[in-house]
Amino acid sequence: MRNKHPRGLLFLFFTEMWERFGYYLIIGIFVLYMIDPAATGGMAFSDKYADDIFGTYIALTYLTPFLGGYLADRVLGYFKAIYLGGFLMGLGYIGLGIHDTTAFYVSMALIIVGNGFFKPSISTLVGNLYSTEEYKANKDAGYNIFYMGINIGAFICNIIAAFMRNQYGWSAAFITAGVGMFIGLIIFTLGRKHLQSANVMKPVQEGDISLARILGMVFLPAIICGAIGWMIPDNIFKSDSTDAFIFACIPIIIFYVRLYLKANHEDKRPLGALLAIFAVGMLFWAVFKQNGTALTRWANYYTDRQVTGSTEQALSSIYLVDKKDFQTKEVQKYDNQFQAEKDDAGEPIKVQGKDVYFTNISNEQRVELEKDPTQTVSLINTELFQSVNPGWIILLTPVVVGFFLFMRRMGKEPSTPSKIVLGLFISSLSCLVMVAAVYIGSNGAVKVSPLWLVGTYGVITIGELCLSPMGLSIVSKLSPPRLTALMMGGFFLSISIGNKLSGVLASMWYDYENKANFFLVNCLLLLFATLLGLSILKRLNAVMKEKGLN
Known part of the structure; x- marks a missing residue:
């Protein structure tokens, strides 16, 4: 890697690996912790x-990252931003281990603010390492390698999380995430001398936007609009928090549009191309980020997680099983409740309880368990399915990188925008895998094989590898130098809106009597994004060519 990639990439790789270890450990257990009954340590x-x-x-x-990226660009520098962000996130992860509602929300706030400083800064450092002619041609491959580091952390964290919560409880799992974050900061410190050349703050230039202007014209209006959205009676987007978030995003979106409209001739087309990519990418994240909600629910309620024989013994040796009692009366109590959660209008809502798992087992399993209703059944932890996607990325990243390198040697490598559009289309196919899973399981009446989730994650991983690392790369390639971190913040803003939409879409799960329709809607969203990407692909490629890029 030394000849083709800068040495500093190795330290950024491991720093990000441990930071994402903590972040995705939280993501893997977050919903499970919130819906877990208070009696077993959850938020109920x-x-x-x-x-x-x-x-x-x-x-x-x-x-x-919108504000954090700006402050890193103009005030703090990338090193200070990474230390500040990492420290806040580490405290937030540990704070989630305190079983208290106030501590829960304060800890989330620390993580949110910390990520704003950390995420755009470390991504910008990666791009800056490839700013010289020696490494410039390998920037896409560098981001793919960096992306693999993210997913190694995301892969191992869920295994550790399952171990910690099974053996020591929820708090221990959250504290482990904090430890991972601080390990990442130690590794970053060890590699500082190899990163010094990339820690270059952008000089102030004519036309730059001051911090006071950013706060006064963007964040103050965002706070005001968010407050208005929160206080509006009769929720527009189904909840106060969603209303507040969507309203708060409006001034920030307007800011980026004005940035494009007022840009000089040299910057205008690249900025326009980036905004278009942000728009189509937003729809991808709206579907992809349902791995922590809808797909976690599918794993929890609709997937056969029972292990027996040698597999049970192997997993028991590392404590990755969850023992649950099977009681016929409990099965009757919870029967089909999870299929139709309702609102507060007096209609049925899913009953919280550990035995809800047994509501839709096969007749063969039910007959076997009823022979001895007091027997224990070994179930692999739901959060382990969160390791499937990063596991696929670890396996497929060398394949995808190698394929595009081969295409480059043949003179037929797709442009970066073309890779993004291809990724959108491939991702849409993953939703069809889940449609098939719904039909195989008779719309949730019977649990299905975990291989359906494995297959779904496998397909969307190929799409993700075409899209997400390329997104980071293209921001670094097209952004005017003085606005790199700010536009990286814009990239994360598009992810942010997509993430919120993912929560909105997932909250509609119980509105669909036929769950196949839920996944079909997601498929159509991605196909729409693909068509939108195709409609602007020619222009995007032209801009890349103008900048001397592929």
């Missing part, structure tokens, strides 16, 4: 409320 929230909080949380973690 309803599924719909948990989806809403989850969507707002992951949305805000990608909204704050």
Whole structure:
């Protein structure tokens, strides 16, 4: 890697790996923790409320990079921003281990603010390492390698999370996330000398936007609009938090549009191309980020998680099983309740309880268990399915990178925008895998094989590898140098809006009597994004060519 990639990439790789270890450990257990009964240490929230909080949380973690990226560009520098952001996130992760409602929300706030400083800064450092002619041609591959580091952390974290919560409880799992964050900061410190050349603050230039103007024209209006959205009676987007978030985004979106409209001739076309990519990418994240909500629910309620024989023994040796009692009376109590959670109008809502797992087992399993209703059944932890996607990324990243390198040697490598559009289309196919799973399971009446989730994640991972690393790369390639981190913040803003939409979409799960229609809607959203991308592809490629890029 030394000849083709700068040495500093290795340290950014491991720093991000451990930071994402903590972040995705939280993501993997967050909804499960919120819906877990208070008796077993959870928050006892309803599924719909948990989806809403989850969507707002992951949305805000990608909204704050807008300001954090600007401050890193102009005030703090990337090193200070990474230290500040990492420290706040580490405290937030540990704080979630305190079983208290106030501590829960304060800790989320610390993580949200911390991520705003950390995320755009480390991504910008990666791009800056490839600013010289020696490494410039390998920027896409560098971001793919960096992206693999993210997913190694995301893969191992859920295994550790399952171990910690099974053996020591929810609090221990959250504290483990904090430890991972601080390990990442230590590794970053060890590699500072190899990153010094990339820690270059952009000089102030004519036409730059001052911090006071950013706060006065963007964030103050965003806060005011958010407050208005929160206080509006009769929710427009189904919840106060969603209304507040959508309203708060309006001034920020207007800011980026004005940035484009007032740009000089040299910057205008690249900025326009970036805004178009942000728009189509937003729809991808609206579907993809349902891995923490809808697909976690599918794993929890609709997937056969029972392990027996040698598999049970192997997993028991590392404590990755969850023991649950099977009681016929409990099965009758919870029968089909999870299929139709309702609102507060007096209609049935899903009953919280550990035995809800057994409501839709096969007749063969039910007959076997009823022979001895007091026997224990070993179930793999739901959060382990969150490791499937990063596991696929680890396996497929060398394949995808190698394929595009081969295409480059043949002179037929797709342009970066073309890769993004291809990723959108491939991702849409993953929703069709889930449609098939719904029909195989008779719309949730019978649990299905975990291989359906594995297959779904496999397909969307190919799409993700075409889209997400390319998104980071294209922001670094097209952004005017003085606005790199700010536009990186815009990229994360598009993810933020997509993340919130994912929570909104997931909260509609119980509105669909036929769950296949839920996944078909997601498929159509991605196909629409694909068509939108195709409609602007020619212009995007022209802009890339103008900049001397592929």
